[in-house]
Amino acid sequence: MGRWAPGARGRLAEAALELYGEHGYEQTTVAEIARRAGVTERTFFRHYADKREVLFDGAGALRDALVTAVAEARPETAPIEAVAAGLDAVGEVFVGRHAQSRRRQAVIAANPELQERELIKLASMAAALAETLHARGVAEPTAGLAAEAGIAVFKIGFELWVTAPEERELAQVMRESMDALRSVTATAR
Amino acid sequence: MGRWAPGARGRLAEAALELYGEHGYEQTTVAEIARRAGVTERTFFRHYADKREVLFDGAGALRDALVTAVAEARPETAPIEAVAAGLDAVGEVFVGRHAQSRRRQAVIAANPELQERELIKLASMAAALAETLHARGVAEPTAGLAAEAGIAVFKIGFELWVTAPEERELAQVMRESMDALRSVTATAR
DNA sequence: ACCATTGATGTCAGTGACTGTCATCAACGT
DNA sequence: ACGTTGATGACAGTCACTGACATCAATGGT
DSSP: OOSSOSOHHHHHHHHHHHHHHHHOTTTOOHHHHHHHHTSOHHHHHHHOSSTTGGGOTTHHHHHHHHHHHHHTSOTTSOHHHHHHHHHHHHHHHTTTOHHHHHHHHHHHHTOHHHHHHHHHHHHHHHHHHHHHHHHTTOOTTHHHHHHHHHHHHHHHHHHHHHHOSSOOOHHHHHHHHHHHHHHHHOOOO | OOSSOSOHHHHHHHHHHHHHHHHOTTTOOHHHHHHHHTSOHHHHHHHOSSTTGGGOTTHHHHHHHHHHHHHTSOTTSOHHHHHHHHHHHHHHHTTTOHHHHHHHHHHHHTOHHHHHHHHHHHHHHHHHHHHHHHHTTOOTTHHHHHHHHHHHHHHHHHHHHHHOSSOOOHHHHHHHHHHHHHHHHOOOO
């Protein structure tokens, strides 16, 4: 065992979610989070770039899951179908995490700064998705539009899922949302 | 004439855009902006909630233009067509502002914090748009999806317009983007 | 002309997020 | 035994942002 208890990073993330939930994001100081995790404030900033980032540790993995699934779709798959496959993979990531997601979303919903951070994470997913589609041979601006549409479906689907009274399958909710998007954009001119 | 030169708010916005462009957003302090505008730092924060907000003074008017146009569309207009009408109205707002928009977008593109703020302004437009569609009788989650799709078209269309080598009409670019979205989501299953 | 009110600003002290720098010390390889 | 490495602590500093109070031109009523 080292000089310090291992897992400082995880303890910081846990302490932050607890404190943001208990007293609110603004009312919580980084010093408090660090104290609860048993480290100093300086150590917090060695693990997380800022006070918001501590809630978004999983964003990278989520983006990877999305991009990988899209990249691995059969080459002849239509862009929007590849995106749908990616959203399916994203849905898998959240299996068994409904309660945790709900708790986290409640914290984010209560603070604009956290919403901003969430939005830029989603924008990063959209950018990676567009790039992946482009690599599959989809031209711009179609790739960018398909990516933005996919993230829109994710946003709406995730919100439906996380606020639903009884737990459903996220992938299923997103499939329904994708169908709803198809319908609303398919209106005859 | 008053004790102070009038138009402090406008001078602050101008000074901020200049300094963010000259030295970068991070390297610019609020004290510098205030000095160039001929006021104190405290006065800056009386006009703008924070260092980022000074670049987004027009966001409210933009949202109003969008919402108004959508609300005023003929009742039998399909949701996506009402959204398209809203985007047309948004396009009008930028007529004659291509150079200024380009300058501003360059500043925003150079800094993640400013991108976050831009994203939450767009999210606010999406929320207002969804609410307006809902008031028109569009059910959820269709209203939310149509709104997100509309904002996606705005994002892509605006980016195309602002980075285009020669100036075009924004409303026209957005119409083309909307058509591209229709195409990509209309793929046979 | 006088005076109370109002509104925009200045002044100043304070909090807290975030950074740069150096010291410490267990673990690890040689 | 010893040098290196990596995570952490300690500490001073900058800057965004806020609260509280003072100032003073303009305004409007008397």
